Amino acid sequence: MSDTTFQLIAIAVYLAAMLGIGYFAFRRTNNIDDYMLAGRGLKPGVAALSAGASDMSGWLLMGLPGAIYLNGLIEAWIAIGLTIGAWLNWKFVAPRLRSYTAVAQNAITIPSFFEKRLKDNSHFLRIAASVIILAFFTFYVSSGMVAAGKFFESSFGWNYFTGLFVVAGVTLLYTLFGGFLGATLTDVAQGLLMFAALIAVPIVAIFQMGSIGGISESIKQVNPDALNLFSSFNTTNGFLAAVAIFSTAAWGLGYFGQPHIIVRFMALRSPSEAKTARRIGVGWMVLTALGAIVTALVGIAYFAGTPEKEITDPETVFLLLSQIFFHPFVAGLVLAAVLAAIMSTMSSQLIVCSSALVEDLYNIAGKKLSPQREVxxxxxxVLVVAVVAAVLALNRNSSILELVSFAWAGFGAAFGPIVLLSLYWRKLTSTGALAGMITGALTVFIWGNIDVLASNMYEIVPGFILNLIVTVVVSNATYKHNALIEEEFTAMEKEIEENAPYVAAS
Known part of the structure; x- marks a missing residue:
C-alpha cells in the first residue's frame, strides 16, 4: 500500500473511534442536564483533558510551531501567557464556579449563571450574554471547518469542500447525539492523541538527527536569535519590546471568559476536585506546548539550513517531520492528532451554542417541556449552528487566525471580568455586569479594527480593563442589598472554606 493509503486508514480508524464514543455517550444521555453538563459528574482527569483539548485547537500543532519556525522562541510568549492564564483559571475560578453554579439554582450555562447569581428578572443580561456567545462561536466553529477543509486539501489533495464536510459531518454526529458527555469523552481521547504526537515527534526527530548540542548549533547558524526568548529587545527599544511581550502574553487573560472551557469547571463532581484537575490540565498543557516548541526548533535545524529541504509553509513543520521519521500509518495518526485538535474545539463550541439557544433563549420564555423534548x-x-457555520465556511478565504484571535479577545473581554467579580465581589449588580459586558465587547470590536491600535496592543487588554472599570463603577452606583444574593454568596464561600484543605495548593 502507498503511504497515503496507510495515512487515510489511520484517519478512518480515528474518525470511527470518535463516532463510537459519541454513541456510548448517546446511550447515557437522558435529560437536558445530561446533554448540556453531563449531570455534573466529570472526574477531574476527564475535565482537565477535555478543557485542554477544547482549548488548544489546531493552533498548538500547526500555528505555534510555524510561528517559532519563522521567528524563534520570541513567539513562545503566547504559550507562556496561556499556561499562566490556565493555571490561574483552574486555581481561582474552577472551585468557586463549580460551587456557585450549583448554589445559584443549578445554573448549567454561563448566561443562566449570570442571571441567577445577580437575580436579573429582566433577562437582559442573559439574553446579551447568549447573543455574544452565538455571534462569536458561530464564526469560531466556521473557522474550524475551514481549517479542516484546508487540512485535507493540503495533506491528501482532496477537494476543499469534501474535507470540510467529512470533518464537519463526523463532529456534528457525535456532538448531536452524545451532547456534552460525547464532546467531553472525545476530547479526552483527542487530548491524549495530541499529547502522544507532540511528545513523540520531537523525541524521535532528535534521536534521528544526533546530539542536542549539534542541533542547537545548527539552529544558531540559521537564526542566531532563534533560542533567545527576549530577542525583541535586540531590534527595538526596551519599552516597546516589553509592551510587545506583554501584549502577546495577554492571551492568558482570555481564559476567564471562555465559555467552552469554564463550562468544564461547572461539570466537575465537586469543587474539591479542581486541585487534581488543575495539576493534570496544566501539566498536559506545559508538556504539549514544550513538544510543539521543540518540534519547531528541530525543524529549523532540519529544514532551514538546507535549501533543498526548505519548506514553503512553516505551519506544516510538525506534519512534515512526522511523515519523515515515522511509518506512514503512525504518521497518519499524527495527522489525526491535528484533526483531533480541530474537532475537539468545534464540538465544545457547538454544545455551548446549543445551550445558548435552548437554555438561555428558548427556556426563558417559560415554556415547559419534557426531558426528552428538551434534549x-x-x-x-447543535444542528442549526453547525449548518450556519458550514455556510460561512464555504468561503475558503476566511482568515482563520484573525478570527480566532478576535473571538478569544471578545469572550475574554466581555465575560472575563464578570466571571471574576461574580465569584469574588458581593456588590456586583446586573446593571453593572450588563454595562461592563457590552463595554468589553465593543472595545474589542473597535480596537481590533483600528490598525494602529491593534498592531501595538492586543485588543483583549483594553477591553478587559474597561469592562472591569465600568462594571465596578456602575455596580457601586446601582447596588442594593439583596438577602438571597447574600445568602447564596455566603453558602458558596462556606463550601469553599470547608473544602479548603483540598482546593488550596500544597
Missing amino acids: MLGRTG
Missing part, C-alpha cells in the same frame, strides 16, 4: 431541542440547536 431534542438541544440537538436541534
Whole structure:
C-alpha cells in the first residue's frame, strides 16, 4: 500500500473511534442536564483533558510551531501567557464556579449563571450574554471547518469542500447525539492523541538527527536569535519590546471568559476536585506546548539550513517531520492528532451554542417541556449552528487566525471580568455586569479594527480593563442589598472554606 493509503486508514480508524464514543455517550444521555453538563459528574482527569483539548485547537500543532519556525522562541510568549492564564483559571475560578453554579439554582450555562447569581428578572443580561456567545462561536466553529477543509486539501489533495464536510459531518454526529458527555469523552481521547504526537515527534526527530548540542548549533547558524526568548529587545527599544511581550502574553487573560472551557469547571463532581484537575490540565498543557516548541526548533535545524529541504509553509513543520521519521500509518495518526485538535474545539463550541439557544433563549420564555423534548431541542440547536457555520465556511478565504484571535479577545473581554467579580465581589449588580459586558465587547470590536491600535496592543487588554472599570463603577452606583444574593454568596464561600484543605495548593 502507498503511504497515503496507510495515512487515510489511520484517519478512518480515528474518525470511527470518535463516532463510537459519541454513541456510548448517546446511550447515557437522558435529560437536558445530561446533554448540556453531563449531570455534573466529570472526574477531574476527564475535565482537565477535555478543557485542554477544547482549548488548544489546531493552533498548538500547526500555528505555534510555524510561528517559532519563522521567528524563534520570541513567539513562545503566547504559550507562556496561556499556561499562566490556565493555571490561574483552574486555581481561582474552577472551585468557586463549580460551587456557585450549583448554589445559584443549578445554573448549567454561563448566561443562566449570570442571571441567577445577580437575580436579573429582566433577562437582559442573559439574553446579551447568549447573543455574544452565538455571534462569536458561530464564526469560531466556521473557522474550524475551514481549517479542516484546508487540512485535507493540503495533506491528501482532496477537494476543499469534501474535507470540510467529512470533518464537519463526523463532529456534528457525535456532538448531536452524545451532547456534552460525547464532546467531553472525545476530547479526552483527542487530548491524549495530541499529547502522544507532540511528545513523540520531537523525541524521535532528535534521536534521528544526533546530539542536542549539534542541533542547537545548527539552529544558531540559521537564526542566531532563534533560542533567545527576549530577542525583541535586540531590534527595538526596551519599552516597546516589553509592551510587545506583554501584549502577546495577554492571551492568558482570555481564559476567564471562555465559555467552552469554564463550562468544564461547572461539570466537575465537586469543587474539591479542581486541585487534581488543575495539576493534570496544566501539566498536559506545559508538556504539549514544550513538544510543539521543540518540534519547531528541530525543524529549523532540519529544514532551514538546507535549501533543498526548505519548506514553503512553516505551519506544516510538525506534519512534515512526522511523515519523515515515522511509518506512514503512525504518521497518519499524527495527522489525526491535528484533526483531533480541530474537532475537539468545534464540538465544545457547538454544545455551548446549543445551550445558548435552548437554555438561555428558548427556556426563558417559560415554556415547559419534557426531558426528552428538551434534549431534542438541544440537538436541534447543535444542528442549526453547525449548518450556519458550514455556510460561512464555504468561503475558503476566511482568515482563520484573525478570527480566532478576535473571538478569544471578545469572550475574554466581555465575560472575563464578570466571571471574576461574580465569584469574588458581593456588590456586583446586573446593571453593572450588563454595562461592563457590552463595554468589553465593543472595545474589542473597535480596537481590533483600528490598525494602529491593534498592531501595538492586543485588543483583549483594553477591553478587559474597561469592562472591569465600568462594571465596578456602575455596580457601586446601582447596588442594593439583596438577602438571597447574600445568602447564596455566603453558602458558596462556606463550601469553599470547608473544602479548603483540598482546593488550596500544597
